[in-house]
Amino acid sequence: MDRAPKLNLVGLSKADYAAAPSTLCKGCGHNSVAAQLIQVAYELNLKPQDVIKLSGIGCSSKSPAYFLGQSHGFNSLHGRMPSLGTGALQANHSVRAIGISGDGDTGSIGLGQFKHMLRRNVRMVYIVENNGVYGLTKGQFSATADLGQSLKYAGTNPFPPIDICLEALAAGAGFVARAFAGDAKQVREVIKAGLSFRGTAVIDIISPCVAFNDEPDSTKSYAYGREHQRALQEIGFFPAQEEIVVADYGPGEMQVVELHDGSRMTLRKLEADYEPSDPTRAITRLRQADLAGELLTGVLYYDASRPSLAEASELPATPLSMLPDDTLRPSRETLSDLLAGYA
Amino acid sequence: MAIDTLVRPDAGAQAGAKVNDFSIAVATANGTGSQTANLTLLRSFFKMGIPVHGKNIFPSNIQGQPTWYHIRVSKDGFVARRPPELLVAFNRDTMHQDVAMLEAGGVCVYNSDLRLNEGRSDLTYYPVPVKELLAGVDVKGKIKEYIANMTYVGVVAHLLGVPLDVIEGALEHHFGKRQKLVDSNFEVVRLAYDWAVANVAKADPYRVEPMNATEGLILMTGNEAGALGAVYGGVSVSGWYPITPSTSFIDALRDFLAKLRHDEDGRPTYSVVQAEDELAAIGMVVGAGWAGARALTATSGPGLSLMAEFLSLAYYAEVPAVVWDIQRVGPSTGLPTRTSQGDVGFAYTIGHGDTKHVLLFPSSIEECFEFGYLAHDLADTLQTPVLVLSDLDLGMNNWMGKPFDYPERPLQRGKVLSAEEVAALGDWGRYKDVDGDGIAYRTLPGNPNPAAAWFGRGTGHDEMARYSESPTDWEQNMARLARKFDTARTLVPGPAIEEEPGAQLAIVAYGTTRYAIEEARAQLAAAGVATSFMRVRALPIGDEVRDFVARHEDLVLIEMNRDAQLTAILRDELPEFAARIRPIAHLDGMPLTAAWVLERLMPFLPEEARRLMEGA
Incomplete structure (x- = not known):
């Protein structure tokens, strides 16, 4: 006899948070992010019907179809998910929004909408599954690709990358984090923190493209991520099939983890004195890490003082989408009163 | 000779009095506050019970460029543009071209500080010594410049016979509770009026007399009416980006929402977000529509171009959305402050792939209000974008209309499952x-x-x-x-049809061209030429449009664009009748006149009707 599945506080099993099987490449970092989203939703006892999933266009943007099948979702337009999400959340601010974007979707075609969403502080966990390459169109550089990087299709990249986290900080985002897709525990923790944030929580997840950008010299490759990741927080690793558990270690300590293929990743826990409340420090650390060729991960910046757009709009408790008709249509008397002023 | 003070009593005086039937063009510089003076004149005629309409012919500029305001006064209720008989020449830069445009017998009221050469002897001139009149007024600098335009209000009031208390009432309407502004402006009007009474001999035939033809009517812009209709349609979310001539739609929307939509705690039951561009504006609307709130944006041609992508998505994913396109002249930036019907073809199929959209064509403030809520009912019912194609002329100008009927039908939310x-x-x-x-x-x-x-x-x-x-x-x-x-x-709303027995020609049109067409039809009818008229109010067409076309062998379709866009759509939808739909298409940025419509209709009229018209 099968064991009954373990249920969480809202009576759901982990399977209740699953969705259609992924059509992305095997081993794609995006799949592990989807898996962690399922885990997080389960652990946080979220009701799927209280969540909306939003995305733009690209490999990453397909992935909302692969988690939380009982949530409404919208796979929208390339680079335009922020505006769609803004409208949806002004219409219904009672739902939690999970946005999935990619480096092309956010860093190129959608950079404007991304930054304006941050200005407005729309309440959404905004995940950028960042692999520095256009997968669906077979391997062009994206705006986050490294300077001097070589790709079979695209040749050598002559331009410096756009750093999603720096852009987010410059736009006034109150929650800026970076994680490595292969680091399941860290991915989970930053998503959990992001879900509790009152505005836009930007999570830049380095998510290697196994098909088009896994050259060892790319900062978005597995090999690079494993060797160069410099974590600001405790961390784990979750390859496509099997989870690797990291033994507990103290603040500021290093941990070397051996992975399935024998490669090694050096982890460093957040220094005890790192204080994520200073945006200048966050920018400096990102710059320093960049110069050192390191991948800085963790929650880089956190400031919950700014209200969300819905809060700043002073929206009523009942979402606009659920207002009764007699609230939506003013009374007959108001119309005649108002028109009297035009006679 | 000091031409500044010369008054010629001869020209035009012989003609019989022309009462409540003329056009005035006021020429000023943009940004000098002339709008207040012009609206004061407009509302004064309206308050005297005389049918009236005002058109702002303005430049794409903030300050200093020439601008004109045309006021049509018509005892018969015609509100189409008509070349002016009276000119108020208060702009040095355009004075000579403005005077040159007047027909013989015209009237020119001008600022005599500007030294106009009264070269034409077939006009009546009334110089107004503006500086001299303002010398005794106790205001300084910029304000003086603003109220200087009130001098022509006073002189015109005297010349036409507008009572001063009517002018004061119009100023009170304009400024509301700001009594100081009413007083300072009215002081100048009175000064100029008194000066004119003492110094100006009336030498032209144009004047006004009270009527009761505006009783019970309102005066409003199409953008205000559309926004108000949307509010009574329950609109709750708007994303928008400023663009002439749609900005005043959103301004009105925000004003009306602020007045009418709050919960018990005083919280707004709506959200209006100024977007970073039109891509985001329509994105917010589609997002809100998907989430279940009624949402709209207002834009014009260049903005609509940017919305193509989201409208294609909304069509295919089947999301309700309402877009008000206040048409201006394209392609490209075109003429940003001039009117057109140039977006019809683009809007109908906007988006790549096989897309088709529901379009509404309001022609009046009543229809703007009605389509304001109907657009949301249709968008929800059909789960698709609905585009309301207004135009600059309707949207930004003041039009008379009946007070709007409160919508009797409950909100139509469509097939939404609980x-x-x-x-x-x-x-x-x-x-x-x-x-x-x-x-x-x-x-x-x-x-x-x-x-x-x-x-x-x-x-x-x-x-x-x-x-x-x-x-x-x-x-x-x-x-x-x-x-x-x-x-x-x-x-969708069916067409408005006026079918005359024995009609010699059937005219098809949509939107604001109706006013010039209706006036032309009245002139045809007066000469004994009957015409039928179908005003298309929406796309896609239904049986009524098709049947009208089927019943009439001779049809002309009048529209304000170069390529006869609705003609092409109707020919495509009614291929069996394609040959009988003949276009009269024209676009120069100016609203049509009845004279132009008549001239262009002539070749389409039967021989006998042409003779009747030539005899008229």
């Missing part, structure tokens, strides 16, 4: 055509039934909203969307 309904249905599918009308059932985010969820997408999908590249799924879905469009034909 949690209980989802449970009762069992296996519902977002894109299943259960009722055979092409309209499937939808659920909204936040629906507490976990089975209510569906995944919206612009990619190929099956009836269950699952990703699908199946040729059958694609074709069946697109066929259903075409079926839905056929359902739309039965739901």
Whole structure:
């Protein structure tokens, strides 16, 4: 006899948070992010019907179809998910929004909408599954690709990358984090923190493209991520099939983890004195890490003082989408009163 | 000779009095506050019970460029543009071209500080010594400049016979409770009026007399009327980006929402977000529509171009959205402050692939209000974008109209399933055509039934909203969307038809060209030439439009664009009648005049009718 599945506080099993099987490449970092989203939703006892999933266009943007099948979702337009999400959340601010974007979707075609969403502080966990390459169109550089990087299709990249986290900080985002897709525990923790944030929580997840950008010299490759990741927080690793558990270690300590293929990743826990409340420090650390060729991960910046757009709009408790008709249509008397002023 | 003070009593005086039937053009510089003076004149005529309409012919500029305001005063209620008989020449830069435009017998009231050469002897001149008149007024600098225009209000009031208390009433209407402004402006009006009474001998035939033809009517812009209609249609979310001539639509929307839409705690039951561009503006609208709130944006041609992408998505993912396109002249930036009907073809199929959209064509403030709420009913019912194609002329100018009827029909929210309904249905599918009308059932985010969820997408999908590249799924879905469009034909407003027995010609039009056409038809009728008229009010067309075309062998379709865009659409939809629909298409940025319509209609009239007109 099968064991009954373990249920969480809202009576759901982990399977209740699953969705259609992924059509992305095997081993794609995006799949592990989807898996962690399922885990997080389960652990946080979220009701799927209280969540909306939003995305733009690209490999990453397909992935909302692969988690939380009982949530409404919208796979929208390339680079335009922020505006769609803004409208949806002004219409219904009672739902939690999970946005999935990619480096092309956010860093190129959608950079404007991304930054304006941050200005407005729309309440959404905004995940950028960042692999520095256009997968669906077979391997062009994206705006986050490294300077001097070589790709079979695209040749050598002559331009410096756009750093999603720096852009987010410059736009006034109150929650800026970076994680490595292969680091399941860290991915989970930053998503959990992001879900509790009152505005836009930007999570830049380095998510290697196994098909088009896994050259060892790319900062978005597995090999690079494993060797160069410099974590600001405790961390784990979750390859496509099997989870690797990291033994507990103290603040500021290093941990070397051996992975399935024998490669090694050096982890460093957040220094005890790192204080994520200073945006200048966050920018400096990102710059320093960049110069050192390191991948800085963790929650880089956190400031919950700014209200969300819905809060700043002073929206009523009942979402606009659920207002009764007699609230939506003013009374007959108001119309005649108002028109009297035009006679 | 000091021409500044010369008054010629001869020209025009011999003609009989022309009462309540003329046009005035006021020429000033942009940004000098002339709008207040012009609206004061407009409202004064309106308050005297005389049918009136004002058109702002303005430059794409903030300050200093020439601007004109045309006021049509018509005892017969005609409100189309008509070349002016009276000119108020208060702009040095355009003075000579303005005077040159007047027909013989015209009247020129001018600022004599500007040294106009009264070269034409076939006009009546009234110089106004503005500086001298303002010398005794106790205001300084910029304000003096603003109220200087009130001098022509006073002189024109005297010349035409507008009582001063009517002017004061109009100023009170304009400034509301700001009594100081009423007083300072009225002081100048009175000064100029008194000066004119003492110094100006009336030497032209134009004057006004009180009527009661505006009793019970209102005066409002189309943008205000449309925004108000949307508020009574329950609009709750707007994303927008400023663009002339649609900005005043959103300004009005925000004003009306602030007045009318609050909960018990005083919280706004709406959200208006100024977007970073039109891509985001329509994105917010589509997002809100998907989430279940009534949402709109207002824009004009260049903005509509940017919205193509989201409108294609909203058509295919079947999301309600309302777009007010206040048409200006394109292509490209075009003439940003001039009117047109140039977006019809683009709007009808906006988006790549096989897209078709519901369009509404308001022609009056009453229709702006009605379509204001109807657009949301249609968008919700059909789960698709609805585009309301207004124009600059209607949107930004003041028009008379009947006070709007309160919408009697409850909000039509369409096929939205509750949690209980989802449970009762069992296996519902977002894109299943259960009722055979092409309209499937939808659920909204936040629906507490976990089975209510569906995944919206612009990619190929099956009836269950699952990703699908199946040729059958694609074709069946697109066929259903075409079926839905056929359902739309039965739901959109039908045409306004005036069919005359023995009509020699049938005229088809849409939107604001109606006013010049109606005036031209009246002149034809007066000469004994009967015409029929169909004003198309929406696309896609339904049976009424088709039957009208089928009943008339001789049709002309008048529209304000170069390429006869609606003509092309009707010919395409009614191929069997394509040859009988003949276009009169024209666009120069100015609203049509009856004289132009008549001239262009002549070649289409039968020989006998032409003779009648030539005799008239």
